[in-house]
Amino acid sequence: MSSVAIIGGGVSGLAVAAAIEIDAAAAGVGLRTVVIEKDKRLGGKLHSIAEEGYLCEWGPNGFLDSKPWTLELCRQVGIEACLLRSNDHARRRFIWSGGELHQLPEGALSFFGSRLISWPGKLRLAVELLIPSRKDGQDETLADFARRRLGKEALAKLIGPMVSGVFAGDPETMSLQSSFPRIHQLEQDYGGLIRALFLLQKKRRAERKAGQDVAGPSGPGGKLTSFAEGVETMIPAVASYLKGEIRQGSSVVAVRKQSDGFIVEMEDGAVIEAEAVISACPAYAASALTAPLDRDLSRLLSEISYSPLWVICFGYERGKVPGDLNGFGFLAARGERRSILGTLWDSSIFPHRAPEGHVLLRSM
Ligand SMILES: Cc1cc2nc3c(=O)[nH]c(=O)nc-3n(C[C@H](O)[C@H](O)[C@H](O)COP(=O)(O)OP(=O)(O)OC[C@H]3O[C@@H](n4cnc5c(N)ncnc54)[C@H](O)[C@@H]3O)c2cc1C
CATH class of the missing domain: 3.50.50.60 (FAD/NAD(P)-binding domain)
Known part of the structure; x- marks a missing residue:
């Protein structure tokens, strides 16, 4: 044996x-x-x-149901019937920037209408279409990649929060190819991120029509999944x-x-x-x-570094928290001088997370 x-x-x-x-x-x-x-x-x-x-x-x-192995494990161990999918409005994600919450745009039109990125920042982003893809195969930090392709503002308000949301890490020290191989691959396969975004959106629309569940570009594909308990x-x-x-x-x-x-x-x-x-x-x-x-x-x-992180849960009566809390929560843009990475609106994401008439917010 x-x-x-x-x-x-x-x-x-x-x-x-x-x-x-x-x-x-x-x-x-x-x-x-x-x-x-x-x-x-x-x-x-x-x-x-x-x-x-x-x-x-x-x-x-939770975990994403787009990765079949976790669901398969749940099935094998007999807890498939207890799976709990996140609420649909949890697709909406926000960035805290300039003293207000901005919903992360899900498409080109909402992006141009959004006040998250300034007009010079948007123009710099559009220039991405003209920047040739890197061909030398060399790795670079995520921050260098973002500055090269998207500009400083996009690094602060889009890439920085995404990195803190996934790794609680620093884009100035994180390897693009190790931490976000998919982004590196998109540049290699499509020649740029905007081009990739358009082509993938087209594909997503076709998948939605075919009844498959995919998230918008602001969130990862698949649905966040957990259990009632x-x-x-x-x-x-x-x-x-x-x-x-x-x-x-x-x-x-x-x-x-x-x-x-x-x-x-x-x-x-x-x-x-x-x-x-x-x-x-x-x-x-x-x-x-x-x-x-x-x-x-x-x-x-x-050499693999770990980021220390505190998780703090806040429970409030619903009436004491302003805003509709319809979404996943927010991440803070870089340079906002906040001591938190962001706050997840856990009771909006899943049912059974707070007593009736109350909300549960989780800051990190
Ligand atoms: C706040 C937070 C939010 C997260 N959100 C998400 C999310 O939404 N989705 C997602 O997919 N992932 C998320 N993650 C990441 C996810 O939690 C981890 O990737 C995953 O739980 C790691 O599991 P693991 O078993 O590899 O490691 P761990 O959970 O760290 O388990 C390792 C175990 O090894 C034990 N151990 C250590 N040394 C020894 C030793 N010498 N001998 C014996 N045992 C030892 C430890 O006690 C520990 O129990 C999040 C993580 C955190 C902290």
Whole structure:
């Protein structure tokens, strides 16, 4: 029987354990999996906290249903019927700039009507059509790419907020090709982003006509999906589906190579022998564990930076919050001197997130 140790009991570790158990069973191969989680609680960043009628997500508030693997996992572990799709108006996304909220334009007409970008900024954006695509294959930072193709204002008001929304990261230091390979590919395939936008919009219209669910260009494709009791619902469901063992409350402190596999040493003194080890813990933790095995790999892992982030949930009576809150929430433009990246209007995105007559806002 083969054996695999998986380090990390977040959604990645549990999902990979389920995936290899399913594949092994289909191939008729005997497999023993052990998931090792340092905390007493499984789930890692997925943590849904129910308090005083509110449902606060400590990490992600959902996943996109355009990625078939997550839905497939939900089906496999028997929670498909509990899936909860986000409300339709959650497609509307906003940017906080110049002291007001601007809805992110979804098409060319609404873009020219929007006051988010000034007229000189819009003209600079239009020049993008004339800028040749980069052909030297060299990587660049996302900020350099945005300045080269779209101009400084678009970097501050469109690209900067998008980066903080996805990675909470700094576009001045993030690699375009590693962080946003799709944007790099659009430039390569279509010669520019505006050209790509027009052609893809045409395609989207055709898909909508064919009854497929696609988001507007301001949001990612697919629909944000969760569960009535929060995204953490997946964790106990996947954990109880697994046939293998789960060890919680003790971290892996070392991984040593032996002739026919690995020895995994745990903080509590336990030792696990496995033919293969899968790392599903953060890169900095994997860097420490791989240092004695492969110094180059360990160094590369140590170079992956993580942004510290606080998540704060605010519950209010509905009447005390101005505006219609019809949308996903807002991200702050760069240079707005705000101490938050943005605020998600969680009770507008999903039902069951706040008591009747109240709203739940989540700032990061
Ligand atoms: C505020 C916030 C919002 C987000 N929003 C979204 C979103 O809307 N959509 C989306 O798709 N993603 C979102 N993400 C990202 C998403 O949460 C993560 O990509 C995902 O949860 C990572 O899962 P993981 O299992 O890889 O890592 P983690 O959840 O970090 O799990 C890793 C686990 O490894 C354990 N571990 C670490 N070291 C050791 C060790 N030595 N031994 C044993 N165990 C160890 C940790 O305790 C942890 O439980 C968001 C993240 C945050 C923080």
